[in-house]
Amino acid sequence: MTGAVTRRLLGSLGAIFGASILAFVIMRVLPGNPARLIVGPLGSPHAVASVRSQLGLDKPIYVQYWLYITHFFQGNWGYSYTEGQSVSKLIGEQLPATVELAVFAFIVTMIAAVGLALLVTYRHRPVADRVVRAISYLGFGSPPFFAALVLLIVFSSVLGILPGPEGRLSPQAVPPPTVTHMYTIDALLAGQLGTFWDALKHLVLPGVALGLASFSFLVRLLRANLLEVSREPFITVARGKGLSRWTAFRRHALPNAFLPTLTSSGLVLGEFVAGSVLVEQVFNWPGVGSLVLDAILKQDFAVVQTFILLSAVMFVLVNLAVDLLYAVIDPRVRIPAAATA
Amino acid sequence: MDPFALSVRNLSTVYETPGGVVHAVRDVSFDLRQTERLGVVGESGSGKSALALSILGLIDPPGRVTGGEIELAGRDIAKLSDRQLGAVRGKEIALVLQDPMSALDPVKTIGSQIIEAIAVHEPELRRSAARKRAAELLREVDIAQADRRLDDYPHQYSGGMRQRVAIAIAIANNPRVLIADEPTTALDVTTQAQVLSLLDRLVEEYRAAVILITHNLGIVSEFCDSVAVMYAGRFVESSGVDHIFMAPTHPYSEALLKCVPNPERLADGPLPAITGFPPDLSRLPTGCSFAPRCPLGREVARCHEEAPRRYEVTGPAGPATVECHFAERRIPAVSA
Numbered sequence A: 001m002t003g004a005v006t007r008r009l010l011g012s013l014g015a016i017f018g019a020s021i022l023a024f025v026i027m028r029v030l031p032g033n034p035a036r037l038i039v040g041p042l043g044s045p046h047a048v049a050s051v052r053s054q055l056g057l058d059k060p061i062y063v064q065y066w067l068y069i070t071h072f073f074q075g076n077w078g079y080s081y082t083e084g085q086s087v088s089k090l091i092g093e094q095l096p097a098t099v100e101l102a103v104f105a106f107i108v109t110m111i112a113a114v115g116l117a118l119l120v121t122y123r124h125r126p127v128a129d130r131v132v133r134a135i136s137y138l139g140f141g142s143p144p145f146f147a148a149l150v151l152l153i154v155f156s157s158v159l160g161i162l163p164g165p166e167g168r169l170s171p172q173a174v175p176p177p178t179v180t181h182m183y184t185i186d187a188l189l190a191g192q193l194g195t196f197w198d199a200l201k202h203l204v205l206p207g208v209a210l211g212l213a214s215f216s217f218l219v220r221l222l223r224a225n226l227l228e229v230s231r232e233p234f235i236t237v238a239r240g241k242g243l244s245r246w247t248a249f250r251r252h253a254l255p256n257a258f259l260p261t262l263t264s265s266g267l268v269l270g271e272f273v274a275g276s277v278l279v280e281q282v283f284n285w286p287g288v289g290s291l292v293l294d295a296i297l298k299q300d301f302a303v304v305q306t307f308i309l310l311s312a313v314m315f316v317l318v319n320l321a322v323d324l325l326y327a328v329i330d331p332r333v334r335i336p337a338a339a340t341a
Numbered sequence B: 001m002d003p004f005a006l007s008v009r010n011l012s013t014v015y016e017t018p019g020g021v022v023h024a025v026r027d028v029s030f031d032l033r034q035t036e037r038l039g040v041v042g043e044s045g046s047g048k049s050a051l052a053l054s055i056l057g058l059i060d061p062p063g064r065v066t067g068g069e070i071e072l073a074g075r076d077i078a079k080l081s082d083r084q085l086g087a088v089r090g091k092e093i094a095l096v097l098q099d100p101m102s103a104l105d106p107v108k109t110i111g112s113q114i115i116e117a118i119a120v121h122e123p124e125l126r127r128s129a130a131r132k133r134a135a136e137l138l139r140e141v142d143i144a145q146a147d148r149r150l151d152d153y154p155h156q157y158s159g160g161m162r163q164r165v166a167i168a169i170a171i172a173n174n175p176r177v178l179i180a181d182e183p184t185t186a187l188d189v190t191t192q193a194q195v196l197s198l199l200d201r202l203v204e205e206y207r208a209a210v211i212l213i214t215h216n217l218g219i220v221s222e223f224c225d226s227v228a229v230m231y232a233g234r235f236v237e238s239s240g241v242d243h244i245f246m247a248p249t250h251p252y253s254e255a256l257l258k259c260v261p262n263p264e265r266l267a268d269g270p271l272p273a274i275t276g277f278p279p280d281l282s283r284l285p286t287g288c289s290f291a292p293r294c295p296l297g298r299e300v301a302r303c304h305e306e307a308p309r310r311y312e313v314t315g316p317a318g319p320a321t322v323e324c325h326f327a328e329r330r331i332p333a334v335s336a
Helices: A002-029 A034-039 A045-055 A061-074 A087-122 A126-141 A144-158 A183-189 A193-230 A233-240 A245-283 A288-297 A301-329 B048-056 B082-086 B110-119 B127-140 B159-171 B189-206 B217-223 B241-246 B251-258 B263-268 B301-305 B327-335
Strands: B006-017 B020-032 B037-041 B063-072 B093-096 B177-181 B209-214 B226-231 B234-240 B311-315 B318-322
Touching (some): A087 A193, A087 A245, A087 A288, A144 A193, A233 B093, A233 B159, B006 B048, B037 B217, B048 B209, B209 B217, B234 B251
Parallel strands (some): B093 B177
Antiparallel strands (some): B006 B020, B311 B318
16 A cells, blocks of 8 residues: 555656656747847847846756746746736636636536436436437537637527626626635625625536536546446346345445546546636636636746646646545455455 | 246246347246156256246346246245345245355445344344354354354355355245255365255255256266256256256257266266257247257257157156157167
C-alpha cells in the first residue's frame, strides 16, 4: 500500500515537473519580446534592457527556470503588465467564479450521468435508451463554445427562460456580502434568496455548456458498465438470496459499475479547465478562463505561465486524490493479489 | 402422502430477441421428492440454466416465463409477484452458480455477502449474531480460520474456496430445494471432487432436495437419484438414475452416454461425437427436435413431421418417461 502511494506521489511530481518545463519552454520560444511589450513600441532600448533584467530574462536559461519554479511555489507569481496588478491577486479574484462554475457543472454532470445511466439500465427501456444515446453522441461531438452558443440562442434568445451572457448576476443585482466569493453560497449565507436564485439561474447555461462533453462521455461509460455488471453472475446470486431487484442493483451493480467511472471523473477536471477558457468568454463570466484568454491575446506571459502550472498542479492533485480514493473503495487495488491463499 | 418438495408442470420460457423468439424451456414437468436429487443433463444451450432461473422467477427481459405451474411444498409460486418471490428465494429455494470467480461481488467482503443472505430473511437479527452464523457457515464448508477470513475479499480466496462460499450462502437459510447450476464445472478435477463431496454431506445434513444441472454424466451417476435429459428445451427422457445408465431409451440419451470417456472402450477408437448441432431454439423443427441428428429417426418421415408424445415405459431398471416415437419398441430390445 505505502509503496503504491509513494509511486503515485512520485509520478505526480514527475507530471508537474513535465508541465512546468512545457510551460516554461513554450513561453520562451513564443515570438515577441515580453520586455518590449511591457515598455511599449516607443520605449528606449535602455528601458527595454532594464525591464528585461527586472524580469530576469537576461539570466542563463536554467536560472530563469529555477526562479520560475521557486517563485511559483512561493506564491510570487509576478505582475500582469496589462492589468497592472500582481498575478496572485488577479487569480485570487477570478478563481472563485471559475471554481463555482466548475463545481456546479461537475454536480450537474454527475447527477445527470448517473441518473440517466440508471434510468436506461435498471429496466429495459429501449426508447429512453435511444434518446440518451442520441444526446450523448451530440454532446460528445459539440465543442463547449459551440454548445454554449446553441444553448444561448435556444434558452435565452428564443425561449427567454434563462439569462443571456451577462456574467454571474443580472446587471441590476448587487453581489452578496463576500465570504467565499462564490455568489450562490454567499447569498445563502446572507439569507438573500433572491440573489441566490439569480446567481443559480446564471450558472445553468454556462454550467451545462461546460459539462456537456463530460456528461456525454460519462453517461456512455456508466451505461456500458452498468449493463455489463448487471449481467454478472453475482447479481443473479444476490437476487437468488432473496434481495429485491433494486437492492441487488444498488449494493452490487452500482459500486462495481462506478469504479471505472471514478478514474474518468478526475479527467473531467482537465476538460473543465480547457472548456472554461472559451465558455467563460461566451458568457462574459469573470473567471480565470477569461483572464487567461485575455492574457494570451495580449502576451501577458506572467499570467499565462502561472495559469499553466497552476492548472497542471490542480489536475495532478485531483487525479492523485482520485487514485487514492479508488484504493480505498476497491479492495483489489488495496491488497496485492499475491495474498491469495 | 407428503407433498413433493417441488413440483413443476408444463413450464415454458422464451426469450424475445430481435432474431426471433427463442424457446429456451419447453413444456417441462417434473416432481422432486423431499431430499431427492435430480440431475439435469444436456448440451450447452439446451435450456438447463434457463430452467433454473425460471423456477426462481429470475428470468429478466427480454426473457419471459410463458406458462406453467411451480408448486413448492404444495404452494404455487409461479404466480407470485417479484416481491413475494423474494421471500422464497434464498429461504426455500437456493441457487449455486457455475463460475465461482464471478459469483461473488469483488468489492464486498465474503462475510458481508454471507450475512446479507441471512439478514434479508431475518431483518430483526442483530449484526453480531448474523456474523456469528456466517462464521459457522464458513466452518461448515471447511474454510479454515473462518472468523478471520470473513473479512477477506473474494480475490483472496481460491476458486474452490469461493465455490464453498457460494454453497455456504445457498445453505444459509436451510432451504428446502437447492438448485446447483454446474457447480463444479469451472473447477479442476480434485477440487471438483472435494466440492461435490461437501455438497453431498451438506445436502444430507440439511435434508434439502437438489436439482443438479450438469453436462457431466459421471457426476450424475455419483450424486443423483434421478435424472432428466434435456434437449432443445425439453425433458426428452426422465427416469431413475440407474435406468439411464442401463437402458438409455431416447436415442439422444444413448448418444450422450457414448460420449462419456471410458478407459475400457479405448480400443474402440476415437470417442464418438454426436454429429450435427443442436437446433436453433428460435427455429425449431416441427417434428422431434432431435430428428435431424438422430441415428434412428433421421430417415423417418414421422420423426420430422410429428412431435413425439410422452411415453411411459418400464425398462429393466425401472420406469422412465421418454419423448420418442421409438420409445416402446426400444425397451424390449434392451431388456431382451
